[in-house]
Amino acid sequence: MTDTVVSSAKKEVIIGFDRPFCVIGERINPTGRKLLLEEMKNGDFSRVEADAVAQVAAGATMLDVNAGIPLADEPAILAATIKLVQSLVDVPLSIDSSIVAALEAGLSVYQGKALVNSVTGEEERLEAVLPLIKKYGAAVVAISNDETGISEDPDVRFEVARKIVQRAADYGIPASDIVVDPLVMPVGAVNKAGASVFRLIRRLHDELRVNTTCGASNISFGLPNRHGMNASFLSMAIGAGMTSAIMNPLHEEEMTGIRGADVMMGHDPDCARWIRKYREPAPAAAGGEGRRHEREGRRRSRT
Amino acid sequence: MTDTVVSSAKKEVIIGFDRPFCVIGERINPTGRKLLLEEMKNGDFSRVEADAVAQVAAGATMLDVNAGIPLADEPAILAATIKLVQSLVDVPLSIDSSIVAALEAGLSVYQGKALVNSVTGEEERLEAVLPLIKKYGAAVVAISNDETGISEDPDVRFEVARKIVQRAADYGIPASDIVVDPLVMPVGAVNKAGASVFRLIRRLHDELRVNTTCGASNISFGLPNRHGMNASFLSMAIGAGMTSAIMNPLHEEEMTGIRGADVMMGHDPDCARWIRKYREPAPAAAGGEGRRHEREGRRRSRT
Numbered sequence: 001m002t003d004t005v006v007s008s009a010k011k012e013v014i015i016g017f018d019r020p021f022c023v024i025g026e027r028i029n030p031t032g033r034k035l036l037l038e039e040m041k042n043g044d045f046s047r048v049e050a051d052a053v054a055q056v057a058a059g060a061t062m063l064d065v066n067a068g069i070p071l072a073d074e075p076a077i078l079a080a081t082i083k084l085v086q087s088l089v090d091v092p093l094s095i096d097s098s099i100v101a102a103l104e105a106g107l108s109v110y111q112g113k114a115l116v117n118s119v120t121g122e123e124e125r126l127e128a129v130l131p132l133i134k135k136y137g138a139a140v141v142a143i144s145n146d147e148t149g150i151s152e153d154p155d156v157r158f159e160v161a162r163k164i165v166q167r168a169a170d171y172g173i174p175a176s177d178i179v180v181d182p183l184v185m186p187v188g189a190v191n192k193a194g195a196s197v198f199r200l201i202r203r204l205h206d207e208l209r210v211n212t213t214c215g216a217s218n219i220s221f222g223l224p225n226r227h228g229m230n231a232s233f234l235s236m237a238i239g240a241g242m243t244s245a246i247m248n249p250l251h252e253e254e255m256t257g258i259r260g261a262d263v264m265m266g267h268d269p270d271c272a273r274w275i276r277k278y279r280e281p282a283p284a285a286a287g288g289e290g291r292r293h294e295r296e297g298r299r300r301s302r303t
Numbered sequence: 304m305t306d307t308v309v310s311s312a313k314k315e316v317i318i319g320f321d322r323p324f325c326v327i328g329e330r331i332n333p334t335g336r337k338l339l340l341e342e343m344k345n346g347d348f349s350r351v352e353a354d355a356v357a358q359v360a361a362g363a364t365m366l367d368v369n370a371g372i373p374l375a376d377e378p379a380i381l382a383a384t385i386k387l388v389q390s391l392v393d394v395p396l397s398i399d400s401s402i403v404a405a406l407e408a409g410l411s412v413y414q415g416k417a418l419v420n421s422v423t424g425e426e427e428r429l430e431a432v433l434p435l436i437k438k439y440g441a442a443v444v445a446i447s448n449d450e451t452g453i454s455e456d457p458d459v460r461f462e463v464a465r466k467i468v469q470r471a472a473d474y475g476i477p478a479s480d481i482v483v484d485p486l487v488m489p490v491g492a493v494n495k496a497g498a499s500v501f502r503l504i505r506r507l508h509d510e511l512r513v514n515t516t517c518g519a520s521n522i523s524f525g526l527p528n529r530h531g532m533n534a535s536f537l538s539m540a541i542g543a544g545m546t547s548a549i550m551n552p553l554h555e556e557e558m559t560g561i562r563g564a565d566v567m568m569g570h571d572p573d574c575a576r577w578i579r580k581y582r583e584p585a586p587a588a589a590g591g592e593g594r595r596h597e598r599e600g601r602r603r604s605r606t
Contacts, residue, residue: 187566187567187574191572194569195567198542198567223577223578224577224578224582224583225577225580225581228559228563228581229577231534231535231538231559231560232534232559232566232567233563233567235535236539236564236567239501239538239539256531256535257534260532260535260536263497263532264490264497264498264522264535264539265498266494266495269494270494271491274526274527274528274532275526275527277528278526278528278531279527
């Protein structure tokens, strides 16, 4: 059992083997969102505010915050965005940047214990990011690629993850503060991407004993009915041992797949969250429908 | 790798570790369907005909046929139903009865190699059913309960399955002709039912090397949003190694969960079946929508 504890000033969230799946909302990210990019660049954070509130309302347990705006002062914008988001919602944040100075700017204003997104197995990146993680007592997403790129061989990606965990230990960072991203390939391009990432997630869970995350929607890139495929992928990844994902919590199909998987894993005691979310209106309002469901239930049960 | 080959006069279907998931349509079963029961009792098979055609059209790869009508001549009705269904559709059938004489009546008229549903670990049942399986060269569903009932301990259920496989071997029936039903409990009553059945499915796959099936909708008995939960369960069960299920193929959510899982397992080469099922209308009709999806795909991919 491994618990990664992250927090805001007011709230602690635990990513863990025996915990409900952690949904990290991905929306506060101007990459590919031209309107949001222009607004953030010009100091208009109204959409950031709306996205923060909406994602938490939809069930996000953490929010990723990225301010990757070309030619802008990313450290300053990221720090400002983090302060703003922390003033609006209680969930812990993932501070997301490819620029080390921006990560540090974000960490310096962050209240609580953040998740930093991300470090890779590249030497330069390890040496720049890990000291920051140690200094601020943060947790970190470890992406399983290195100087040689992203291997299609899950065993190679496992070794990269192991290397990052070992290097982190050299800096005094425990494995429980590392959340490995095994890297999800689009199944439309790499037909074995699903089976191969599940195998890798299982090894990361059973052997390296670390928590895991991924950019979930990558799996369905280029294919139709992406939400249906993402939902199926997420359920199966949770079954294989994945403990969090960076994703859009506003999509109901994906969230249903996650809630169902939480029930299946025994992480929703008495199905209380499932029932609260999906229960039908009181019998007075919809008695007929309720009774029909009950009948169906009986019929389908094999006796 | 284990392949269970079943067939009709015209079509062979393989239930197997490296095959697309086998959907066994459950609808031709009067248990709890009062109207169907009355009709079948009175020799009206119009609903059976419609159910046969509709289930195959919806994607069933096999059909279960049950004629369990209290106080009626079940062997005669089951045999007649099987002849009728085989005249209408090409998929292989599962001959389903708790009455051994009905199983034999069904087998005697069946064209091809049937799946018999079912034998249990009970001595009396083993001795009555296994000789029939051998005589007709059929395959059989083996339900993992015995005289002591259904154990909540998956390891006990595993041992019952092992006993059935061994006993079948004594009759000259290979393990590849046994499809084990590990018994799915409602997760609303037994909170660990999901996790525990996945563990059992994995052991049946890895250690006993047998194909598996289950009454999929049992998992959600008594809970709201049954289709959402069933879909999540099916995806995860396939991830754990389950190779078939007895279920209603007319429910789109469940079928999407299965199709997605087939892609994830690498059992849908080039995602060809997924794309055929879900592709959007030609660009001339819906170009804007297609382009929007493509943009979303790019945005979500982490680079």
